Amino acid sequence: MRSLCMSSRNIRTTKNYTRRTWALLLTELISHGPCRVSGPLTCFIGYSLMLHCYAHSLWSLLFSFSYRYYVLCYLHPRKCIIKAIIVVIYIPSFIQFVSFCFASDNESKVRAVIVRNFGYDVTSECVSGHLNILHAETLYTILHMTIPIVPIYTAILILRKLTMLKLHCQGNMSEKTRHLHSQLLKALTVQACLPILFLFAVTTYGIGQLKIYNHPLLEYSTFILIGLIPMLSPLTSIYFVSPYRVWIFNKLREPWTRCRMWKAQSHPHMEQLLQEGGIDANNNIINA
Secondary structure, eight states: OOHHHHHHHHHHHHHHHHHHHHHOOOOEEEEESGGGOOOOHHHHHHHHHHHHHHHHHOOOOOOOHHHHHHHHHHHHOHHHHHHHHHHHHHHHHHHHHHHTTTTOOOOOHHHHHHHHHOOOOOTTTTEEESSOSHHHHHHHHHHHHHHHHHHHHHHHHHHHHHHHHHHHHHOOOOOOHHHHHHHHHHHHHHHHHHHHHHHHHHHHHHHHHTTSSSOHHHHHHHHHHHHHHHHHHHHHHHOOHHHHHHHHHHHHHHHHHHHHHHHHHHTHHHHEEEHTTBOOOTTBBBTO
């Protein structure tokens, strides 16, 4: 009887271990939005496209810092060389996108495993995912989005430091050029902090994937944190670099200023009001 109890306990332990291992290898996707109309495969391809854009945004940020430092030290490279470098940088992300599109497993199997391991009610949800992250197409995506973050972030910090030293050492710049470089340094400082969000996103993913802690908020935060990087990166340049900022403001105000200019032509006394509002006859901001 004692041997039978011990055997039963070993069987239950083995089942629990197998269940934890299976859950560790599983990555599921519950989609919301218009893609649900086309089905889980469309949602998964869109998910793959999103992931590859997130990964490529990190490489693009590294290229941006590298280019800024290069043009300070050497002549501007030819456009064909820049285009070739951009294509080469994109190759790993493109391979990730193409390979990961074929990583989706059968919907019914994924749905059954989600219910069994997590207890989520996915009856009316659009479900996709993969049952084993050790498959080549899935493992490549995970490694490509996690391993490069530390060396890329280190390289960005080094390039930022070298760029700042180079700018401070150049004494033959005009006051206008020095002011533009000062604005660029502010943008560099903020942009150098953005990869930290990617690091936090990878951390939240690892916590959930390794079954340390699971919560819907943790699952959502992974993509929210990554999504902030491509959103904030151009905004920093627009905010800190005045030529970009003035151009954007002029474009945003263009419909409104056209309306006011039309009224000014109909009523000549409006010309003075327009100038007092900081707008010239060409619809541009005065002294921006």
